[in-house]
Amino acid sequence: MDAVWMLPVLLVLPLLLWTSSTFVFYFKKCFYVAYMMLLAVIAIPVCILKSGGRDIENMRVIRFMVRHVKYFLGLRFQVSGWEHLQTDGPYVIISNHQSSLDVLGVMEILPDRCTMIAKKELIWAGTVGMICWLGGIVFINRQKTSDAKNVMSDAAKTMLADKIRLWVFPEGTRNQNGGLLPFKKGAFHLAIQAQVPIIPIVFSSYSNFYLRKEKEFKSGTITLKVLPKIETKGLTTDDVTTLSEQSFGIMRSAFMEISGQSVQSNGPSTH
Ligand SMILES: CCCCCC/C=C\CCCCCCCCCC(=O)SCCNC(=O)CCNC(=O)[C@H](O)C(C)(C)COP(=O)(O)OP(=O)(O)OC[C@H]1O[C@@H](n2cnc3c(N)ncnc32)[C@H](O)[C@@H]1OP(=O)(O)O
Numbered sequence: 001m002d003a004v005w006m007l008p009v010l011l012v013l014p015l016l017l018w019t020s021s022t023f024v025f026y027f028k029k030c031f032y033v034a035y036m037m038l039l040a041v042i043a044i045p046v047c048i049l050k051s052g053g054r055d056i057e058n059m060r061v062i063r064f065m066v067r068h069v070k071y072f073l074g075l076r077f078q079v080s081g082w083e084h085l086q087t088d089g090p091y092v093i094i095s096n097h098q099s100s101l102d103v104l105g106v107m108e109i110l111p112d113r114c115t116m117i118a119k120k121e122l123i124w125a126g127t128v129g130m131i132c133w134l135g136g137i138v139f140i141n142r143q144k145t146s147d148a149k150n151v152m153s154d155a156a157k158t159m160l161a162d163k164i165r166l167w168v169f170p171e172g173t174r175n176q177n178g179g180l181l182p183f184k185k186g187a188f189h190l191a192i193q194a195q196v197p198i199i200p201i202v203f204s205s206y207s208n209f210y211l212r213k214e215k216e217f218k219s220g221t222i223t224l225k226v227l228p229k230i231e232t233k234g235l236t237t238d239d240v241t242t243l244s245e246q247s248f249g250i251m252r253s254a255f256m257e258i259s260g261q262s263v264q265s266n267g268p269s270t271h
C-alpha cells in the first residue's frame with residue numbers, strides 16, 4: 001500500500017527537480033512584469049504630483065524606482081565608457097535590444113533629460129504604459145512607416161527646442177539570435193536632422209543567463225559598453241546609410257568583444 005502511494009511521489013519529484021529551472025524562468029518573468037506594474041502604480045501619482053503630467057523630468061523618478069529591480073532577478077551591470085556620456089546638450093543614444101529586461105540596463109545609465117522611442121502598443125501595457133506616457137516616451141506606429149517618420153521628424157525638432165536626448169533601439173525589435181539585426185534608418189535620420197551626435201551603447205549577450213527558448217533565467221552580469229560619440233554635424237540625408245553602416249560595424253564588434261564565449265557558443269552570426 002505504502003509503495004503504491006510512494007509511486008506518484010517518486011515520479012513527480014524528479015519531474016519537479018528537472019523542471020525547476022523552467023519554474024524559476026516563469027517565476028522570475030512573472031515577478032518582473034508584476035513588480036514593474038506595481039512600481040508603476042506607485043510612480044504614477046509621484047510623477048503627476050511632481051510635474052503635473054507628461055514631462056521628461058519624470059524619467060528621474062522612473063530611473064530611481066527601477067534601479068533596485070536587478071537584485072531580485074540576480075542581475076548585475078558592469079558599465080564601461082561612462083565618460084562618453086559626459087556630453088552637453090541633446091544626442092541620440094542607440095543600443096541593441098534583446099529583451100524587455102533591457103529596461104533595467106537603460107535605467108542604470110539613463111542620462112538626465114533622456115527619454116525613449118517605443119512601439120505604440122506599449123501605451124496599452126497597463127500601468128507601465130501610463131508611466132511610459134508620463135515619462136515622455138515617443139510612441140511610433142511601426143505598421144505605418146510614414147507616420148513613424150513624421151513622429152521622428154517632429155522629435156528631431158523637439159530635441160533641439162527642449163534640449164532632450166532620445167534613446168532608440170535601431171534594430172526595431174527584440175533580438176536574441178546572438179548578433180545584431182540590420183539597423184532601421186530612423187535613428188540616423190533623427191540625429192542628422194537635429195545635427196546632434198550619436199552615442200552607441202552595447203549590451204552584452206544575455207545568452208549566458210537568459211534563454212527564452214530553453215526557458216532558462218539564471219543569475220548573471222551584463223556588461224554595458226558606452227562607445228565614443230559619432231558626430232553628425234554637416235552630414236545630410238545622403239549620409240544616412242553610411243552612418244548607419246558605420247554605427248552597425250562599431251556596435252557589432254563591441255557586442256562580440258564584450259559577449260565573448262556566450263555568443264561564440266550560441267550565436268549563428270559568429271560563424
Ligand atoms: C517606476 C515604474 C516602473 C515602470 C516600468 C517601466 C519602466 C520603464 C519605462 C520605459 C520603458 C520603455 C521601454 C522601451 C523599449 C521599447 C523598445 C521598442 O519599442 S523597439 C520598437 C520601436 N522602435 C523602433 O522601431 C526603432 C526605431 N525605428 C525606426 O527608426 C524605423 O526606421 C522607422 C520605424 C522610422 C521606419 O521603419 P521601416 O520603414 O521599417 O525601415 P527603414 O528601412 O528604417 O526605413 C525605410 C525608408 O524610410 C527612410 N526613413 C526612415 N526614417 C526616416 C525619417 N525619420 N525621415 C526620412 N526618411 C526616413 C529610410 O531611409 C528608408 O529609405 P531608404 O531609401 O531605404 O534609405
Ligand SMILES: CCCCCCCC/C=C\CCCCCCCC(=O)OC[C@@H](O)COP(=O)(O)O
Binds near residue numbers: 037119174
Ligand atoms: C494590461 C496589459 C498587460 C500588459 C503586460 C505587459 C507589461 C510589461 C511589464 C513590465 C515590463 C517592464 C518593461 C516594459 C518595457 C519593455 C518594452 C519592450 O521590450 O517592448 C518590446 C519592443 O521593444 C519590441 O517589440 P517586439 O519584439 O517587436 O514585439
